[in-house]
Amino acid sequence: MKSDLSLNPLPSAPPEIGRGEFILNVDGLVTRLNNGARIVDDISFSIKQGETFALLGESGCGKSMTALSLMRLLPDGIRIASGDIKLDEEDILALPEYAMRKVRGGQMAMIFQEPGLSLNPVMTVGDQIAEALKLHQKLRGDEIRPRCVELLEQVGISDAFRRANEYPFQLSGGMKQRVMIAMALAGQPKLLIADEPTTALDVTIQAQVLKLLRDTQQKTGMALLLITHDLGVVAQMAHQVGVMYAGQIIEQAPREQLFARPAHPYTQKLFAALPDAGRSGQPLAAIPGNVPPLGASLAACRFAPRCDKAWALCHDQVPEWTQLENGQGVRCHLYTSQIGSDKLNLNVPLSPGSSTASGEVAGEEGSDSSLLQVENLQVHFPIHKGILKRTVGHVKAVDGVSMNIPAGRTLALVGESGCGKTTVGKALLQLITPTAGSVRFAGHELIGISARQLRKQRAGMQMIFQDPYASLNPKMRVAEILQEGMDALSIANNSDERQRRIDELLEQVGLEKASKWRYPHEFSGGQRQRIAIARVLAVNPNLLICDEPTSALDVSVQAQILNLLKSLQQQLGLSYLFISHNLAVVEYLAHEVYVMYLGRIVERGTVKEVLHAPKHPYTQALLSAVPRIDGQGMKTVRLAGETPSPSNPPQGCHFHTRCAHAMAECHKEYPGETIITATHRVHCYLAAE
Amino acid sequence: MKQAAHVSIPFYAQNERFSVLNVGVSNMPVILWTDAMIFLLLATILAAALWIRKRPHLVLPWHRVAKGSVGMVSLLLLSLFVLVGLLDTMHYRAALPEKSNGQTVYSAEVLSVFDALAKGIKSRSEKTYSAPLAAYLYAKESMETPDGKILRDYPRLRYGGVHLADPQRELLGDVLKRTVIGALEGLIIGVLLIAVSNMLFHFFIKLRTGRLSTVPEISKDNWIFTFTRAMKNRPFRALLITALLIAMLFGMTINLAAVYHVLGTDKVGQDVLYLALKSIRTGLVIGTVTTLVMLPFALLLGIAAGYLRGWVDDVIQYLYTVLSSIPSVLLIAAAVLMMQVYIEMHPEWFETSAARADLRLLFLCLILGVTSWTGLCRLLRGETLKLRELEYIQAAQAFGVSTSRILTRHIVPNVMHIVLIAVVMDFSSLVLAEAVLSYVGVGVDPSTMSFGTLINSARLEMGREPMVWWTLAAAFGFMLVLVLAANLFADAVRDAFDPRLNRTEAVA
Structure with a gap:
């Protein structure tokens, strides 16, 4: 890895802006809990005008607390113990609260992770921006509205005049984040603090928002403090990088150097x-x-x-x-x-050996027998309206999906949020009743059979959920959680056998035996995900449906879970249906990839075919939107706009509204399947030619 | 029933206030309906405690409750209230001295053990209002002096402060003297009790450690050491201080109550302290029995509506929307009046007036319970709607776990915090609802003493000049302490059971 990177200096560097004076100087900042625990411990850094400083770190490292310390917005019970924060030579910590209110939003603005929670739902977008304008720009009366519209246009919202009168619920996630940025810009800040600004967004939208931030910075010359856990985002955005670990900055370097030669063992490991x-x-x-x-x-x-x-x-x-x-x-x-x-x-090598050769060795065998066959699966949710709740239409969450998972293989289902990936998973498990289609699991048809017959098949197919904090009942101990499935499916009948099985399972997923008497909240996210995996293994399944199992986890912990999934596949011959939006994970784990858009599969094939030679413009756009740490993406395909609503998909090819190559026929009819190789198929007129 | 003849009881009867217990052998125990409910509840709690004792992971949260000062102090206060309530629940009919045809005849009056204990203050009724610790009546009367003149002045009380020759001068000194003596007596008895229980505890510990292992620290092995070690424990210290304070308060009250009306008397001259103490049982019954009636409705219907959705949800929602849109006072009044008429048409059902009053209390609880489940039900439905979308519920569904098991294992434990809070909050509002209903005339039987009737009788006197404040103050004080103790204890219990608040401890 290391040598790799030093050979390829980053080609697509963020634009070099005329960087000037130091805007922000932080020196020896210490933030403590009231009981004395140091949350931010002796942090020093400076940001120049027009520069982007990225704070990189896993969750719980004190990144957000650093940002809140700068704004002096720390929650109760946490206070700044010592240190020095100077914004443009002004000592922030010495300011009285009323002067600080002018600094916040005026000289220093902040945008947050969850745009849906940062906007007031009962005020129009324009009013919320106007509020900031009145406070910090001293604009009055008629001046406000044009400036609002101007700001909205600046952040790339089309039809800004109309949008200013809309409420947040009428906007999509990406647009809300744009509005947040517009609000932050309203005060013409010298420093913008962006706390994980794109974590809650899809990759294509993330690419749009990051570009917007870069462009704005170029225009206004403000400094940007970017807080993120994503190395890819850092690679695209940062000039300077500070790596945080447990409250300290453990490494700080210009981006090129950090990516070429990470010095700290932690940074090396992160890569x-x-x-x-x-x-x-x-x-x-x-x-x-x-x-x-x-x-x-x-x-x-x-x-x-x-x-x-x-x-x-x-x-x-x-x-x-x-x-x-x-x-x-x-x-x-x-x-x-x-x-x-x-x-x-x-110079211990960082990653074992050179890696390119041994790509597709594991799991090659056993691919002949088909474990799960899905034909034309449809899940339509009716839309009810009026007093009599008449059905006026359907949300076609899943609209004719077919797939085939062989035993011992991993099939990945990728797509943006709202495309119906999770619904497919739940419909396969019959947690949501499919509207039509056929699901054959190990030779048995699952659709339309009685609840009792279905129970016999339940053990074979299980699900691992996205959020390990919501997928374990907080009032049950680990042993009870593991036992539940065994009880329900009558596996291991006497209690001794069960306890032995529980010990065995915990060992298998890498947890101590003693942990079976604890409650889930005593475990970290990664450990909880291990418990969730042990829970499904308890019933000896053949197929695991993994619904974004690592998206809530930190990079270092994600690697642990991926390793575990991989070794379980080798030991037990499990098949996985891996639902994810993280293409890097998919590339690492999967054998086959299905790309989903608005309830339909638009492209499918082996990992190599789909991720290295994508045919569908949507797949190409997805791939190019992923920020890569080596900076070498495909040729940039930026997607405009957002996913249309599945209740009213566009006529013809669903993707034509966002497609750069859309032709006349794309508007008329949904493209049929084009077979490229035996395994690679795509629904696109471009490929058909 | 309490307006029993009292005139004949001589003044020295105060010293015999414990004598009634000796007659107990020939008394007939009476179990009223609410008594049965309370005993049932008690038995359930005991059984649950025994069941939990054998399961260490269920005992753990209760150990945490025992480690909090606030929780333990409020538990002590609460248990005093419960003790009074329980004493007042053990009813009997006293045997009359004369026999007919060789058979013992029992008095028509149903007494409780508490009545027997408090016979002194129960029987010493004045003519009308008197202020707390007063020696004179609160109203002027025309009196004939020995020389035949008619004088209009405050007459001396029949019982309160009779032993004083000149209350004008002596009253304050006497009250202070009795207060101090009482406090000291209480303190001494309290200390003695604590010492004795400490020695018993020490003995118990020695017995256990002696059996389990040889103790190395024999030199320190005396009861003082056990005590000092226990004193290092903060909740124990708080508990000890509270217990001593309560002991002092008891000493004072008993000493003063022997010759004064500590909280004054009401319109017909009854001692307010006695009335307030008797009200505790009514309050507890209304609070607990109503909750017991309401809880199954709220829990079952709320969770079923939230989890099952569909037509079940529709039916339950219509039901509670309709029920809660009828003014509840009207609904309760209608039901109580119907029940009252029904009871009055069948006087032959009841042997004693107490049995009739008690049945009325029970029906009041039932009616309150049936009408008050809607609020909690709505809360639980909302919470269940949220929970059913969580992934652990879906994981259970994917295992094919049955609906009833999902409800009992996954949903109910995760809504219990809401139930606990709502129940405690309801407890106080139910006691108040009883007061409102008594005011409208559909509350408890007029012969049943309750905080509601106390407040209701005090209400009219608030406007009078000079004001009669003590009835209301007594009801207010007792209710405040009771409800506050219940609230704080419930808080402590909820915190102890919340796994998220107890991370570090559970790991250890």
């Missing part, structure tokens, strides 16, 4: 933990363990327990901040002591 096709043969370099909880002991290097290069010194002494010659700063003993530099020179 190594990213899944991609190159590694689909071997396990990912997962970082063992979890991010330490807040207020853990601070006597040593915080990363030492998870670091494979740690030695005695790391466990006794806090490493000092070391400035390397090339402008990179790092907080690691490797760079301060003699033993460290010896170790460095050994």
Whole structure:
């Protein structure tokens, strides 16, 4: 990985803006809980005018708390203990609250992760922007409305005059985030803090919003503090990067250098933990363990327990901040002591061996017998209207999906949110009754059979859910959770056998036996996902439907779970239907990929065919929208607009409204299937030619 | 029934207030309907406690309750109220001295153990209002002086402060003296009780450790050590201080109540302290029995509506919308009046007036229960609607877990916090509802003492000059302490059961 990157200097760098004076200086910032635990611990950084500084880190590292400290908006019970924050030579921490109100939104603005929650649902968008204008620009009366419209146009909202009179619920997620940005821009801030601005958005929308942020920065010359956990976003946006771990910045460097030569073992591991096709043969370099909880002991290097290069010194002494010659700063003993530099020179390879060769070795066998056959599956939800609740139309969530999963293989279903991926999963499990079609599992038809017959088939097919915090009942202990499926499906009849089975399962997913008497809230997200996996394994399934099982997890933990899924597949010969929007994960784990758009499969084929030689413009757009850490995407295909509503899909090809290559015939009729190779099929007139 | 003849009881009867218990052998126990309900509830709680004791993971949250000072102090207060309520629940009919045909004849008056204990203050009725700790009546009367003149002045009370020769001068000193003596007595008895229980506890600990292992610290092994070790425990300290304070309060009250009316007297001269203490049982019965009636309706219908959706949801929603759009006072009044007429047409059903009053109380609870489930039901339906979309419910569905099992294992435990809060909140509003209904005339039987009737009788006197404030103050004070203790205890229980609030401990 490392050598790879240094060979390819980043081609698509973010635009270099005339960077000027330092706008923001943070020096030795410490933010504590009232009980003394340090949430943000001695953080120093500066941002120049027109520069983007990215704070990168996993959840619980104190990124957001750093941002809230800058705004002085910390929640109750948390306060700034010491340090210095200077915005344009003005000491933020010394300002009285009334002056601070002018700074917030005026000189320093912030946008948040969830645009749906940051807008007031009972005020029109225009009124909300006007509020900011009145406060910070001292505009009055007639001046306000034109400026509002101007701002909305600036953030790329078409028909801005009409949109200004609309309420947030009338806008889509991407548009809400644009409105948030417009509001932030209303005060003409010198510094914009963006706290995970695109995490809640689809990749295509994410690409639009990131581009908007870059363009705006170019126009206004404001500084941008970007908080994110996504290395890809950092690669696209940042000039400077600070890597945070457990409340400290452990490495800081210009982006090019960080990506070329990550210095800190944690940063190196983060890069190594990213899944991609190159590694689909071997396990990912997962970082063992979890991010330490807040207020853990601070006597040593915080990363030492998870670091494979740690030695005695790391466990006794806090490493000092070391400035390397090339402008990179790092907080690691490797760079301060003699033993460290010896170790460095050994240069342990980061990812095992060269990786390109061993692509498709595992799981090649056993692909002949078909485990699950789906023919023309349809799920339509009726739309009721009026007093009599008459059906006036249908939401065609899934509209004729066919698929075929062989035993021991992984089929990935990708697409943007709202395209019906999850509905397919639930319909296969009969959690949602399909409207039409056929689902044959291990030779048995599942649609239309009685509840009792269905129960016999239940054990074979199980589901792993997206959110490990919502998928475990908080009032049940782990043993009870694991036992539930066994009880319901009468597996392992006496209680001794069950307890033995539970121990076995916990071991299989890498948890201690003792954890079976605990409640789910005592576990971290990754551990909870392990419990969820153990729960479904308890009934010996053949097919697991994984509904975005890692999207709620941190990169390092995601690697652990992906490794676990992969090794379980090898040990138990499981098949997976892997529902995901994360193409890198899909590339790593899957054998076959189905791309879904508005309830229909638009392209299918093997991983190589679909992800490396996509034929459908939608697949191409999806792939190019994914921010890559190596910066080498396909030729940029930007998607305009957003997914249309499935209750009223466009005439003809569903995609033609957003497609750059749309032709006359695309408006008329849905394109039929074009067979490219034995496995690669696509629904597009372009490919048919 | 309490207006029993009292004139004949001589003043020295106060010293014999415990004597009634000795007659107990020949008394006939009476179990009224609400008594039965309370005993049933008690038995259920005991059975649940025994069941939980054997399951360590269920005992754990209760250990956490025991570690909180507020929870334990409110539990102590609450258990005092419950104790009074329980004493007042054990009813009997006293045997009369004369026999007919060799058979014992029982008095028509149903007494409770509490009545027997509080016979002193129960029987010493004045003519009308008197202020707390007063020696004179609250109203002027025309009196004939020994020399034949008619004088209009405040007469001396029949019982309150009779032992004083000149109350004008002596009253304050006497009250202070009795207060201090009472407080000291209470303190001494409290300390003695604590010492004795500590020694018993120490003995118990020694017995257990002696059996389990050899104790290395024999030199320190005395009861003082056990005590100092326990004192390091914060909730124990808080509990101890509260217990001593309560003991002092008891000492004072008992000492003063022997010769004064501590909380004054009401319009017909009854001691307000006695009335307030008797009201506790009515309050507890209305609070608990009504909840018991309401809970199954709210829980079953609310969860069924939220989880099953469809026509079940429609039917249940129509039901509670209709029910809650009828003014509840009207509905209750209609039901109570019908029941009242029915009861009055069948006087032969009841041996005693107490049985009739009690049945009326029970029906009031039932009616209140049937009309008050809608609010909680709506809350539970909403919460269930939210829960049923959660992934753990879908995971259970994917396992083919049956609907009833999903409801009991997944939904009910996750809505219990709402139930607990709603029940405690309802407890106070139910006690108040009883007061309102008593005012309209459809509440408890006029002969049943309750906070409602107390407040209702005080209401008229608030406008009078000089104001009669003590009845209302007594009802207010007792209700406040009762409801507050219940609220705080429920809070402590809810916190202890919330797994999210107890991370660190459970890991250990």
